Amino acid sequence: MKNFKMRGINVKEGVIDLYGERIVLLPPDLINLLSSVYGEGAKSLLVFLGKKMGRRMSETWEEHLKPKTLEQLTNIFCQFMSTGGWGEFEPDKVTEEEIIVKVKYNIAIEIDPPTKYICYFLNGILSGFGEFALYRATVEELDCMVDEKKDNCSFVIKKKEEE
Amino acid sequence: MFGRFGLLYKGLKEITVDSNKSHLYLKGTKLPLIILRPQDIVDLGELVGSGSEDILIWIGKTIGKALCKAVQEKDKPSTRQKLIDTVVKYLTNFGFGTVAIDNYLEAQEVTISVKEPLEEKVEGGQVISLLYNGILAGIFAESGLEAEGVQTKSVLKGDSEDVYQFKFEEGAK
Numbered sequence: 001m002k003n004f005k006m007r008g009i010n011v012k013e014g015v016i017d018l019y020g021e022r023i024v025l026l027p028p029d030l031i032n033l034l035s036s037v038y039g040e041g042a043k044s045l046l047v048f049l050g051k052k053m054g055r056r057m058s059e060t061w062e063e064h065l066k067p068k069t070l071e072q073l074t075n076i077f078c079q080f081m082s083t084g085g086w087g088e089f090e091p092d093k094v095t096e097e098e099i100i101v102k103v104k105y106n107i108a109i110e111i112d113p114p115t116k117y118i119c120y121f122l123n124g125i126l127s128g129f130g131e132f133a134l135y136r137a138t139v140e141e142l143d144c145m146v147d148e149k150k151d152n153c154s155f156v157i158k159k160k161e162e163e
Numbered sequence: 164m165f166g167r168f169g170l171l172y173k174g175l176k177e178i179t180v181d182s183n184k185s186h187l188y189l190k191g192t193k194l195p196l197i198i199l200r201p202q203d204i205v206d207l208g209e210l211v212g213s214g215s216e217d218i219l220i221w222i223g224k225t226i227g228k229a230l231c232k233a234v235q236e237k238d239k240p241s242t243r244q245k246l247i248d249t250v251v252k253y254l255t256n257f258g259f260g261t262v263a264i265d266n267y268l269e270a271q272e273v274t275i276s277v278k279e280p281l282e283e284k285v286e287g288g289q290v291i292s293l294l295y296n297g298i299l300a301g302i303f304a305e306s307g308l309e310a311e312g313v314q315t316k317s318v319l320k321g322d323s324e325d326v327y328q329f330k331f332e333e334g335a336k
Contacts, residue, residue, distance in 0.1 A: 009175075011175060011258075013255065013261050014255040014258065014259065014260040014261035014262065014278065014279055015258060015260065015279050016175070016257075016258035018198070021200055022200060022201055022258070022281065023198050023199065023200055023258060024198070024199055024200075024201065024204075024257060024258040024259060024281055025175075025178065025187065025196040025197070025198060025257040025258060026196060026197060026199055026204075026226070026257070027194060027195060027196060027197075027226055027229060027230070028195055028196075028197045029225070029226065029229065030199075030204075030207070030222065030226060031207065033222045033225055033226075034207050034208070034210040034211055034222060035210055037210065037211050037215075037218050037222070038210040038211065042210065045209065045210060046210075049203075049206045049207055049209065049210075052206055053200075053203050053206070056200075056202070082185035083180075083185070083198075084187075084197055084198035085180075085185065085186055085187035085195065085196055085197040085198060086185070086197055087184065087185055087186070088183075088184060088185040089185070104184070105183075105184035105185060105186060107186060107195060107197060110186065110195045111195075
């Protein structure tokens with residue numbers, strides 16, 4: 001265990017900024033609780049909300065860190081998600097057509113009992129990132145730690161063909 | 164591009180990171196934490212819809228209880244006032260704004276102010292105010308005091324800070 005360190009963070013009494021955006025630390029159970037109230041059908045809304053968040057985050061990091069390649073952008077995304085406490089995000093494959101991100105230790109499994117709600121939200125965040133990185137994209141979760149008891153989750157972001 | 168967790172930053176002393184798992188915790192506890200932006204919280208509030216004040220307060224209360232329980236086990240404060248004071252300091256350290264006890268009458272009434280709260284400059288910030296109210300109510304509940312809070316000042320109404328007042332049920336111990 002190390003003390004939490006992250007570049008780009010500014011802290012003053014009660015206010016934490018990450019690259020000029022205010023952030024807060026909260027138990028991930030917040031997402032779980034809100035979703036359980038919504039119940040059936042929460043998946044599509046969680047994906048939609050995650051997508052907004054993923055897009056917004058990608059725009060901010062791109063603006064501040066100015067990555068030159070898709071690989072760099074994907075690395076930044078994975079590093080920030082990991083540093084934000086969501087689990088270990090690792091780019092597994094990065095091409096102009098497809099990005100595969102592996103998530104080890106998905107934070108969803110730290111919640112008692114683990115639920116899929118955080119997976120849906122992560123799917124949305126990756127969709128938002130995917131749309132920013134590949135213009136139009138779809139995301140599919142291949143393996144899942146929560147309901148398939150796999151060692152890691154795997155998300156495939158595929159560029160959508162022009163219609 | 165840069166080493167994770169590696170570069171200059173020493174501001175968040177109450178957080179530990181498990182760098183093997185990329186998880187954050189309240190230091191000395193198993194309470195996991197994630198980073199969110201105020202706008203993300205407002206957006207997530209869509210899951211309960213408008214007019215669901217009681218639900219948002221209940222959700223905040225559940226989180227407040229979990230936080231207070233973790234702090235109680237970790238720091239073992241000797242009095243209720245110390246416990247509540249410690250927990251609100253953690254809220255400050257987590258980025259909730261400067262959260263402070265303005266008035267404390269044991270088992271009767273407590274007033275808590277929040278300077279620079281999260282809902283400042285966020286559209287739809289009422290969701291966050293309700294969560295604050297719930298989180299504080301949860302902290303009191305875990306310490307043995309049941310009460311509903313009333314927000315008497317709000318940055319959303321032009322006040323310079325948020326103020327929440329809690330009056331406890333008679334016979335509280």
